[in-house]
Amino acid sequence: MVMMNRKIALMGLSIATSAMLLGSCSTIQSMSNTQKGAATGAVAGGALGAIIGNKAGNTAVGVLAGAAIGGVAGGLIGKKMDRQAAEIERTVPGAEVIKADEGIIVKFDSGILFDFDKTEVKPAARENIGKLVASLNQEPNTDILVIGHTDNKGTDSYNQGLSERRAKAVRDYAVSQGLAARRIKTEGRSFHEPIGDNNTEAGRAQNRRVEIVIVANDRMKEEALKEAGDS
Template identity: 40%
Template sequence: MNAKLLTRLSVFAVAGVLVAGCASQQGTNTAVGTGVGAATGAGLGAIFGGGKGAAIGAGVGAAVGGVTGYNWQAIKSKISGASAGTGTQVTEQQDGSLKVNIPNSISFDTNSYAIKPSFTPVLNEVSQTLVQHPELIAQVVGHTDSTGQPAYNQTLSQNRAQSVSSYLAAHGVAAQRLSAEGLGQNQPIADNNTEAGRAQNRRVEIYLRATAQPGQVK
């Protein structure tokens, strides 16, 4: 094994250690995310492009890491405040996104994809957040319980996700920053054999993701 290959493997090993050390912490600090990204990028760059490749890889990795380390605290607090008492849950995810989980009890009537008035305060806050933060995009995902035919549930979940996406678009969010997907009954989070479980499975999730840090042009 020659010296150049040993050097490359050493850089990659260091990058791996840095990633492992930071991966357990949800990225709420841009510096942490940037460091992890830079380390990963440097390791890959060293393997495939030598010293110059390490420098380039570190730069690319830092940009990705910075997005992973997006600071959601203020946005999370605002959405949580607007949805207080509704059963909506706002949580940071391991992939760096912010998930807004809205229960069906406030969002849609049975077999309907018309947005209920009790849903609008949450959606208004999400739309305002997206308008104020052009570096963010939103993915809307609809879910149902297992009652009824799978094909019907799939269509209903898609229509509900699209209703939410259309609402956000009508409140100033550019359509290209939005996506809608229905997953029907395919991703339960609770037992469909109980009413309480089915109620949890009937939900809409909105994932907010950063494509850049605040103030950056993307």
């Protein structure tokens, strides 16, 4: 049922969520390219969901799918993302790196970042976020979305606030470490995008997480499209 719901939701998420992430950036592509990217994202969503499986929530998968442009240009972006994913895997302990086509998801168990029911980033986790920022700053032409998730213990209202505050705490610390604030946004999803069974402690532990989604910004896409056209 979870996978069926994911496939249904991805069609809308792939466009709507990417618009939320990238909406504040200046639009430097033509409308035809924008429409092409949205259409590609909608088609790619189901395939990406199958690749990623139950490792990340619909919002993260939708952002990746909605940002994809495909073709030769998409392949060029994918190569850059491969290099960055490998760098993050090498330098950021405690992070699970999920590479999917033209984007990356960096996932942290909430227990690594926060004490129980708290929103202040643990001292031990700050070094990891600092290393992630160092990697992100090596490739400035990306946009980042931080998504907070909880398990289903407690009310939806409480968990929504907790997921939002935790995502914002990660964002704020990343910005304090030198990441440009214009590049990074946040969202909280409460317990609405489980990747584990909330009826078990092991499943609930999986669901308490923060996902950091990295996608090409308009400038990277424009450069890739130009390079693909020149090749």
